[in-house]
Amino acid sequence: MLIAVSAWSFHAELYGGRLHVSEVPFRSYELGFRAVELLDQFLWPAPPNRLARWLGRKARVFDPHAYDRQTLLRVKMNRVRSGTQLVAWGVESDLTAAGAARDEQRRYLAQAIAAARWLGAPLMRLTLGGEQADRAGYDRAVDLLSSVLPVAIASGVKLAIENHGGLSADPQVLIDLATHFGSPFLGVCVDVGNFAGDAAEGVRRLAPHALHVHAKAWAFDARCEETSIDYAACLAALRAAGYDGVISIEYEGDGEAAAGVRAARRLIERHWRA
Template sequence: MNSLPLAAGAWCWHDDYYAGRWSLLDQPTGAAAAGLAAIECNDFMLPPPRLSRVRQRLLDLLPGAPPELWRYSRATLHRLQTNAQANGVHILAWAINSDFTVAGRYWPAQLLYLRRGMAAARLLAVPLLRVTLGGNAETPRSRDALIVQRLATLVQASPTPVTLENHWGVSADIERHVQIFDAVVAALPTGLRARFGCCFDPGNLAEGPQRPQWWRMLAHRANHFHLKTTDFDAAGDEVQLPYT
C-alpha cells in the first residue's frame, strides 16, 4: 500500500495569523506541539523582513508586483529553516500564489516572484513546490496556450517537483483546470512528467452531481492532497472527506 506523509498546513493557524499573533516562523513549534512532524508553508504568511517598508515601496514600482514578493528574505527563510530543524519538523511543501495568466507587461514581476519561490524551495530543501494558475472567470481561453507554455517552463526550471492546486481563478472551472494540466504534461519532456502533478483539494470543488467524477479525475493526477474539514461525529471520526 502507498503511504503519504501527513503535514499540517499553515492555514491551520489562519485565525492567529489574521489577528496578527502568528507568522510562518511559528509554524514548526505549533506543528511539533500537535505531534506532527511535517508542515506545508504558505509564503504570504512570512513575517515582514528588515527594511520591509523600503522593500515594499521599491517592489511596488514593478508593474503587477505580487503582494507576497516583498516578504521574501534569505534571513527570514534561514530562521524558518532553523526553527524547523530545532523542532524536528520537515517542510513538506512551499506554497506560492502564482498567476500564469497575467498580461505581458506584468510577467517580469511575476517571473521574479516565481524565481523567489523556487529559490526558497531550494534553500529549504522542500520536496514539493505548490503553485496556482491565477486569473479569474473572465480570463479568456485564448490565453490558455500561454499559461501552458509558462507553467511547463516553470516545471522544467524548478529544483523540486511541482503540484498545481485546484484553487480559485481559472481553476474554479475544473474542466478547464484539468485541460490545462493535461496540456502541460503533454508539453513536458517524457522524463520530467513525473515531476508535475495535481494538488487535489476536494473542498475546492463546487457541490453538484459531477463532483465525485471530478474528485476522481483530480485524484488520479495528484501528487499532493489538501484535506480541510471541521466535520466530526460523536466518536471523533471525520465525516466530510471523500475516502473512496
C-alpha cells in the first residue's frame, strides 16, 4: 500500500492563489509524501509576474477542457525535480453527456489521457456525472467508454471512475460498469467519504473493483480518529478484498492542510497495520 496526497488537500490555497498546482509536488515532498495525485481543474496558467503586469501582460484565459502546454510542462518539470511520483491524474468528466457535449467529452478525455501518459501518471480518475437512476445516462456512459477505453489501453493509462454523486451515488452502477467491460484498465476509484449510507459497506461492495482509493478527512478527535468515517472498518474492507494499491488523502477540513494530511496519514498507517 502506498499513501499519496491529492492536490485537493490544498484546495483553499490553490483557489486562493497562494499555491499553483505545479508547486503541489514540492509542497507534498516537504510534508513527507513521495506520491502525489494532481487534478486538471487547477491547471490554470500561473499569473504574470510583477514586471509582466507592469508591461501590460494579462493572465491567459483558463479553459479546463483545453490544456495549456506551458503549464503542463511546468507541472511535469516540477514533479520530476521534487522527487515525487505521480500516481494519478484527476479529471472532472461527464460520461453521461448527450449531443454536442458528448463529442466534447470524448475529445476532452482523449486529451486528458494523452496528458496523463506524458506526465507519467499510470491512472486517470474520472467522474461519471448524470443523475441518480438515469438508465439512459448509464447507457450513454457505456457507449462513451467503449470509444475512450481503447485509447486508454493503448496509452497504458488505467481509468478509475469515482463514486462521486449523481449516477455514481449507487455503488451498483459502478460495479455494473466495471463488470460490463471486464478490463484491468477500467475500475473504480473508491472514495470512502462519498457514500450516502454506511461507508464500510460501500467500500466492501466496491473494493473488488478498486484501482484507486480516496481517503477523505474533515476533522479528527483526540485519538486522531476521523470524526465522521469509520476508517478501521473501511480499511479492513479494502484489505479483505486484497487491495494493496494507492490510498490518496483528500483533506477537506477547515484547519491547516499540512496538519490535516499528516493526521490522515497517521490514521491510515495505524489502521492498515491493525
